[in-house]
Amino acid sequence: MQFNPGSGWQEAVTSVRDLDKWIEDLDYIAGWSLAHRGAMDSRMLRAWHLPAGAEVEEAVVICRGDPKRWLRLVSFKGIAQTQIRSSGQPWETGGLFSILLYSADTQAAFQRAQERWWSAHHDPVVMEFGGRELLNVVLRGPDGCNFGLYQPLKPTPAEPFPFLKAGPPFNGQQMVRNKEQTECFYADALGWNSWFSGTISLSCNNFGIPDNMVGVNPKHVAIAHAAEGEYGQVELVQWTGFEGQHYGDKAVPPNLGHLALRWPVDDLANQVATIRAAGIDLFVEPTTVTLPPLGEVLLCTIRTPDGVMIELIQTSG
Amino acid sequence: MDAALDVDGGWKEAITNVADLDRWCYLAERVCGWAIAHRGPHTPVCSQTDRWRQTLGVMRYCSIVVTNP
Known part of the structure; x- marks a missing residue:
């Protein structure tokens, strides 16, 4: 360390x-x-x-x-x-929504979480993003904390997953009111750049919204970092079509x-x-x-x- | 606790299968202010007397433990 x-x-x-x-x-x-x-x-x-x-x-x-x-x-x-995010729904804005990490086995991690009284926004689902498939669950822990777990599925990892249960935290996910404004904040204040910035419509229900709304309203998303590499980055997500509280x-x-x-x-x-x-x-x-x-x-x-x-x-x- | 039969038409108890009986009892007392009126090994309900032994609004927590003989 x-x-x-x-x-x-x-x-x-x-x-x-x-x-x-x-x-x-x-x-x-x-x-x-x-x-x-x-x-x-x-x-x-x-x-x-x-x-x-x-x-x-x-x-x-x-x-x-x-x-x-x-x-x-x-x-x-x-x-x-x-x-901070008392009874918070994923589309509600403000504060840090989730800390993201890679997992060896998302289903097993979800079961362990349930054994420790945790819950999730939805049971694990396969997420497709950037040409990859990942088994994702968004765990709901105590104190209004969420953790997003991602198990790489495709392309098949060349090496075995290097950690017994999960890797270190790699991303701080934030539900924002205005993606572009927050993107500018990270760029102007910190000099961070977005390696992804666009609009997505995921076909999986990782956040537990009503099934008939999955993929209906696109999200504006940016993933920004200070330097090359997946770790230490932030993900900014602006939902559309869903309204709720702001916890900032x-x-x-x-x-x-x-x-x-x-x-x-x-x-x-x-x-x-x-x-x-x-x-x-x-x-x-x-x-x-x-x-x-x-x-x-x-x-x-x-x-x-x-x-x-x-x-x-x-x-x- | 009034354990008399009280057949008024409404249901008497809800049964919840839980993993950790200690923690559920603790939470029932701390969060809801409920009292633990009975605790012991769970046996299947086999008589009308057993079925209606509880008063109105009682929650029966069942913790099923499987042991390997």
């Missing part, structure tokens, strides 16, 4: 109620293991505009076979909180759910200048905090037009 600038986001931050259960669940379902557990740096509380009295414990869980990016679970005690205002600490994506950069001051030049306000001004196992980092936060927190980090070393 090391600081890895030059590619996409390195860790996703998820606010959870029951840290013990989450650690056990992610081990059981995804095979991720605990790499760090301890009190969160209290300076992070101040940075997040939270009262100093709150207790926060955090845990980092990783895919041992590929520990380049991971999930950081944070659990707040002694402070009022609500679920609630997508801040200490609320429960997927909270932030942390992106390592070499020169935070330079990136902040770019962000300000783009007319984007900082949610958190550059602040020094300790972020185990990376150590002390300089961190600042911006929020996308739909409220997702993007935290830029630079090591002090």
Whole structure:
């Protein structure tokens, strides 16, 4: 586990109620293991505009076979909180909808998830995208969190799946109100480019909408990244023909759910200048905090037009 | 608990087959405020008395455990 600038986001931050259960669940379902557990740096509380009295414990869980990016679970005690995407439907906007990962066996993972009291938006379905077929399920975990699992089917993988249950997180999926506007945000503030940008009409019902509506209303989709490679990217999805709530205002600490994506950069001051030049306000001004196992980092936060927190980090070393 | 027969025409209990009886009992108490009136090995309903032993609105949770002899 090391600081890895030059590619996409390195860790996703998820606010959870029951840290013990989450650690056990992610081990059981995804095979991720605990790499760090301890009190969160209290300076992070101040940075997040939270009262100093709150207790926060955090845990980092990783895919041992590929520990380049991971999930950081944070659990707040002694402070009022609500679920960010409470009772959220997939077409509803705001916040981080889902963390995506590749799975060795999606059906088996879905069964393990059900054994741990999780659910899904639909039973696993074969998704065709970009000339590939993947067995996909969108798991519904506790605290309003979703995880999209993808098992490569076709073309038949040349090598066996390298992980026992699942790989590391590779994508932060966001349901957005305006795909083009959010795409511009990522380009202007962060310099990320879309390797896919267009309109799709999937023929599978991975999100559990009424069957007679599958493929009827197209989605505007962009998949953007900081550099070549599938990992550390974001997927922006704008549904059409479906309306609902917007959760962007609630997508801040200490609320429960997927909270932030942390992106390592070499020169935070330079990136902040770019962000300000783009007319984007900082949610958190550059602040020094300790972020185990990376150590002390300089961190600042911006929020996308739909409220997702993007935290830029630079090591002090 | 009033376990008298109460044949008023409505159904008396719903049966839910669950994987984790402990957790369901915990949730029934914590979320719904229900009390655990009975817990024990499940046997098939074999008499009218057993069938109507419960009062109105009782949920019977059944956890089926298969063991390998």
